[in-house]
Amino acid sequence: MCKEAGCGACIVSYSRPSDDAAFGRHIVQGVNSCMVSITSCQDWEISTIEGIGNRLKGYHPLQVTLAKDNGTQCGYCSPGWVMAMYSLLKTKPRTMLDVERDLSSNTCRCTGYRPILEAFKKFASDAPPNKLIDIEDLRLCHKDNELRKCERKIDNTDWYLVSAKEVPNKMIRLELHDHRTWYRVEMINDIFNIFITEGTDSYMLINGNTGKGVVPILEYPRLLIDISCVWELQGHYLDQNLVIGAGTTLTKVMEIFEDISEDEYFSYLKVLKAHLDVVAHIPVKNVGTIAGNLMVKHRHPEFQSDVFLLLTTVGAELTILYAPGLTEVVPMHKFLQLDMTGKILLNVLFPPLNSQYKIWTHKIMPRSQNSHAYVNCGFLYKLDKVTKEVLECRIAYGGLSPKFTRAARTESFVVGRRLFSNETLQGALSVLDQELTLFVVPMPPNPSVEYRKDVALALFYKGILALAPKNEISPYYATGAIKIHESRPVSKAQQDFDTDPATYPLNKPIPKLEGLLQCAGEAKYTDDVPTLPGEVYACFVLTTVPLGKIVKIDPSKALERPGVIAFYSAADIPGINSFIPVNPKYIVLVQRDEELLCDGNVKYFNQPLGIIVAETEKLAEIASKLVHVTYTDVKKPVLDIKIAKRDPARNTLTLNIPATRVGPNVNRIITGERTIYSQYHFCMETLACVSHPTEEGIKVYATTQWIDGIQGMTSRALKMDTGRIDVSVRRLGGGFGLKITRPTQQAVACNLVVSKLNRPCRFIQSMRTNMRAVGKRLPNSVDFEASVSDTGVIQYIKYSIYSDNGYIFNENFTSLGMDLYYNCYDRGPWNYTSYNTVTDTASNTWCRSPGALENVTSTEMIMEQIAYELGLDPLNVRLANLDRVRHNAIQEMTDSIMAKAEYRERRNNVERFNKENRWKKRGLRFTFLKWSPFGTQYYDVNLSVFHDDGAVIISHGGVEMGQGVNTKAVQICAYYLKIPVEKIQIKPNDTLTTPNGFATGGSLTSQNVGIGVQKCCEALLQILAPVREKLENPTWEQLIQAAFAADLDLQTHALVNASDQEYSDVYGVTLSEVEIDVLTGEHEIKRVDLIEDTGRSLNPDIDVGQVEGAFIMGVGYWTCEEMVYDPPTGEVLTDRTWDYHVPQARDIPEDFRVYFRKGSFGTPKALGAKVVGEPATCMGVGIALALREAITAARTDSGISSRVWYDIDGPYTVEKIYLNSATKREQFKLN
Ligand SMILES: Cc1cc2nc3c(=O)[nH]c(=O)nc-3n(C[C@H](O)[C@H](O)[C@H](O)COP(=O)(O)OP(=O)(O)OC[C@H]3O[C@@H](n4cnc5c(N)ncnc54)[C@H](O)[C@@H]3O)c2cc1C
Ligand code: FES
């Protein structure tokens, strides 16, 4: 969970009095509970996921439908989605398009969004009739929420919107536990009275309290004044201006805009409302206010506030209240210069603007929704009715520099000129260019100065295209006016697979068994373990230098804080200072020890060096920042794999697989370098551990893919027998490889605390620490030199891949890529070398499809480069290189996609589109995949039957993290025992029942657990056979009762080990079509057709979910997910949802079609299924390849030959797309 309104996992629905409270009006809305202080909830009615439906009173239709439609995998996000949708429906009916747009509040890392959207669109007002959903069942009522126009005549001479007489004054004062004072006031005068009595040295006015989602607040000021019920600060009225109370929420402001825009002098508010649509998301806007937004901007001018931008664009003014009755009206720029201490933002004045005023605004985001702007802009022109000359003008920007808000010189240039002329445009661009050169400054982690400055120019042009009458613009340039995300339709999807009822329940598409529990919030995760008396909270203390020596650690300041209990460093570890369970058996997994706590030599910025223990989680976090550490020999880090790979001391040759054949037909030699950086796993559940002292030792509840690792390392670090340590895990809120080795560090730290204090300890890693201190997907860089024939067939290729392991080489990626680097192509001519490279960053770790993704996608890029440089169709180059002996399945799957996706016709359409449009370009590209599972797993599986009713329970060594291992195990068991799936339960994974288990990963766990379940069932059936023979056609229950009476063992056990490993290659072909906006770098994925060979899927519904989710994670890797480090220190700058962007619901393909290869069968042991969790991640590169085609088309228009290859180091962000399109300012024309 992010705890900053960025993920949506915590959304609840609430009802509270609104500004029309005097009339008894209540509003019902969604809100991020992580933003709301409990003391703000006075008069609120809150509905949580448990409240709207549960196992006792019955489940809510939203919960049921989401579960049925497989809209949940790990399930950690599911309650948040249900509550977001529930709150939307409570507010007003939504169309399907609304549903997709309005759910930008929520993130799901597992599903790829498609099933969630499909489930919820069934509740839309324009959804096709659905017999299963009875809207009456929703128990929704909208009448409380209808916007009522205020019909009262308000005496507004004092600027207040509600007369004080109408509001009964109820001020509340509370002394909080942490010695802060909380006031809740309902009158403005009371705010000033509090200022007088308590002072203004340390205070905060609380409206929605969402400002902390923009700029985190570690410690609140001494005095907190909740003003969310000061009705005098809310509402609106029209005099000459539209006056809106500054305490009005953004949701309400949008309603007011819609309402008032009917007035011709305020029709421009439609533009502002459309812009506010893409500001934050609905639950934030439900409580976040204009004043709060503007005050965050006031305190942090670097904040790219859209509200400030919009008000600046239209020339709004602010009323500032200095004291009761003492006001000043100021323009926007002056507001930023005011000292606002002890002052109150009272209201905003929107001027009337007649039809001569033209306004256009835009916001460029790293993804299509719920993100702050990289650059935002607003242009207002007052045009002469006849000549169209500019009479008045405002050119406003955000995101360029903390200071720069308006392009004053360009405004002066434009005034007096005809706006819609090439001459004015070029002149204005030239002035703007000079002006921006002076002002645009670096604002990391936001994009470069070059991008933000250039795109600001392009936006100026785009604005003019958008405002110009159609007849002034040539069709060639016209699409430049279109906002690419705004034009996105409702998404659609198809899933096409065969199933064979004869094999059911194998191969049966059924929802995940835990789905409903997850959608109802009844599924338990680590942090749901109830707190015990005396429980303490732990938090890591992190280093603040990248490299250096620790001279002294002084925790005294932290320990002085009441409630802080202890500090531990490496010196306090009784056993070995490591969290890596090194063992010859795990050589594929891990190789060497890694420090649990820094031993004195700092390896990277924010390495854990100690553990702070306190009575609350918050206090532990605060105290962790108070530990004072002195360093010496501090050095600058090397962070970039491209630099590190040139330093022999940082590289180890790990593998060379020489070419077995060299072709004679060399037409060209093609060389290249390709680099792509990191990816954060973004599990919705961060690393977490709760440990309890027990009679014999410690009981550990950890979020981990590897309980054995935690048990072993706790034993080694604490010098405690493993038999005294029990580790248990029910399920994970996402794993993706992060939770194989990394949770062990935190769990051992948590257990150290338990052993030292003999108290229960809870250690929930904050998202920021998770992103800073813990490794991620390995960045990698490839150098290659390929000799190719005239048809692009590789004759010989020297291919070297460098994998950035972080500060230590540990997890063995080389092996994972060993049989994948050539993908599905002829392997003979490949000379493959891989190097492990070290940089001064956290030790990197497994991330969905590790090793495979890096190698396969590099090879796909090489195919593309060969095609471009030879001027060939990349599809033909791929097919020409295909290993038809071993991997001919690819040809068949390509043919299938070509037919289903109407490739030839769409190819022509793309080419025509690109010729006809200068500012929108499309790309349509194939990508191929061969994926080979790797590794050996070792799991125990136990199956027990209860004699009373024949109920079956299974415990197995796999960890359920959304991949559906439990459901598949139940299906297999039901198939063998011929009993209903409802009769079977899966119990949590525990070292007690499944000791010595291997990590869950490599996509193989479902297969191996399945093999174990088969073995258990076969053993049980053998035990039952003699009894069955004696009975005539017994029911299952009769059979079991008879077996029990006969004293038979009703428990079986199986071990799955190396002898059980059977693999078959997985194939995939994807055709992706994208469109880019050349003027901004934004893109839309128009359509994806993806075929994967899943064998005979055990559960096609679950497997479709795995494929879609994996693909979208790959899309994120290649498009919007970018880790940014501070070069001098190595500090992670993208450590929050505010700065790190995973795809959201409207980033997925507009049309997403998934097909399973027909008639395929894996190995018999796997019951014909193939692994499915990871492979599709690799096909996300298809989006990058399609983007390349679109970018190349733009470059061609800029006069650069398509045969000139250009390197783009991934991901393909808006910045990279824009800059590589090589647009020149001179090309900005109207006709
Ligand atoms: C996830 C997320 C996404 C967001 N995305 C965007 C975005 O895309 N674009 C954008 O522009 N913004 C965005 N925001 C910012 C959002 O608009 C603001 O957080 C919100 O408007 C703040 O209002 P609030 O009432 O919650 O302020 P609070 O957090 O309650 O207060 C913020 C500050 O304002 C001061 N204050 C409040 N009211 C007054 C007053 N009347 N007079 C004087 N001082 C006052 C407080 O003392 C405090 O310092 C986002 C926020 C979040 C959490
Ligand atoms: S939105 Fe509240 S925890 Fe993420």
Ligand code: FES
């Ligand atoms: S199911 Fe959505 S994050 Fe896992």
